[in-house]
Amino acid sequence: MRKWIQSLFPNGFLWRLSILNIVVVASAIILSGLAVYNTACFLVDAMGNLNESQQRQFNAILFNYLLIFSVITIVGGSLLHFYLTRKLIKPVRSLIVSAKQLKKGEYPEFVEVTTRDEMGELVSHFNGLIKQLKANDEHRQKLISDLSHELRTPLTNLNGYLQSLERGDIEGSQELYTALHQESKRLTSMMEQLDQLKEWDYAASRNYVQYIETDMAGLIKQCTAMFSWRQEQENIPISVEADACSISVHVDGIQQVISNLLENALNYHSGKEPINIRGEWRGSVYYVSVGGLSEFIPDEEANNIFKRFYRLDDSRNRTTGGTGLGLAIASEIVGSHGGRIGLTSDGSYNTFWFELPL
Template identity: 80%
Template structure:
């Protein structure tokens, strides 16, 4: 019973706001009543229709009526004001309780938005904040889980071989040492890619990234030229057709995107035709596409390819499947430029593309 009564008693901000408004309203009512009382008494006295006794009686009756009406108005207005104010600031109490839960590390339920005014806007922004924090936390947990999964197998293999060499269970050979070195280098490469992802995550949240006016045609040709030695070794030709167009970009970032797409195209190439790189200036953006023959990509898997640590073929081992970070890095860089990235599959002919706004 006591808690129920206390829940209706004013406290904190509501208490101060109620007292302030009641004091202001009461002052206005009292001053207005006194003004009406003095004006009425003066007008009746000026008319001269009442003697002194009648005038005194009139003044007393008028004062009593005004006093009663003033008290009723102040009390009724105070109760009504308190109820309306309590209802008005109810979302603030909900926000306060939710903020307390958030401070403790718990994700509260979304605050009910009951109005379209500033209070409703505040509640909507708070709900958006809670939603974003939830998403960030889930993303962080998934990243940690994926990272631990990716590192567990190669580290276990390295530790197993090194322990066997230490105990003398197996003898070292050039082939074994080459395999262990390759595994070590792949782990180092994965750490470097994670570092790149961290840098672009930071760049996406910063206000300034250094862009340079660059001819996209030259940039694409430079990236393709870096694979010239590999073209000869693996007999996979690369053809380049690129429109001349100057675009403001982060040069190293866009080079990395194109290189990642070319690396994927060559690594998974299954045909005898050349890998085609196209660069086209379109209405409001510059379009780059890397096309080649490889395994068919289901339409439902297209977006997943750009997620971190994702592999289309989950059974593919890490030595042949890469780290699953190359396309994620490319997506991060392109979106940091305000562009889009995706993939189109036509049977066994796949095209990875991205757009950079002009």
């Protein structure tokens, strides 16, 4: 009997709990039956309408009926309890099986949600955990693949030139050393930006990032002033208009966002029109935009351009030294503030913008 029950309830705690419940219910039925039996016998005896033989016969018949009803109730209740308990613990058994698969490094199928109570909520959270783990694993694999792709070409170039210099196949020159140094700097910059992405990935999952009440107009003008030397060297005019508005932000993070967007605008600026930086208070959000003339960006690229290592074309990679991470970092930081970031194109005039909730 015990082995049969254990086969139905693989978890020892569950089958022991079922046996305990049945024992408790059976004890309550037996005690109630005995109480009813003794009370009925006492009342009939007190009435005095039966002689001693009839009293014994009445007691025996009553006891037999109570015994039959108790057995039927216990057996029926046990079967009903068994059915309901087995149905109740079915999601738990599914969770146990899925958890064992996760422990082995496998991603199980989602557990079916059959109720809307606490058990259904637990199953829903478990399914969400599986989904998040799968997404994180896919994201990690894609990041490793992208990083491997990005590092392969510059490292191959560096190794090729250095080996040729070592063997004496080519002679070093100022131009070659400068090119190798620039490639080395680009790799270092990529590693630094990857560290920034890692930090903001971590910060996005925490709620204790330090936010400070900051005037956005002053912050925008401060970030723009950092590019004044480059602006003068490349003779690119910059126009700044910002509404004063104090909001709670991570100062270093928002500075990074504005700087990345402005640097991106300077890198790909074309024509003689100024780069326009705007800061506007729009109801429940503060809107910041950096717009200017550059090459045409198709509408279908508006979302892809914020992905890590994404570029519109491969030529941008070597000519500008870009890593394809600047806009991804900006998107990560804005997202951690609960805001939005995007791109609006009007022909060759592209405007990168982001919104921060007030």
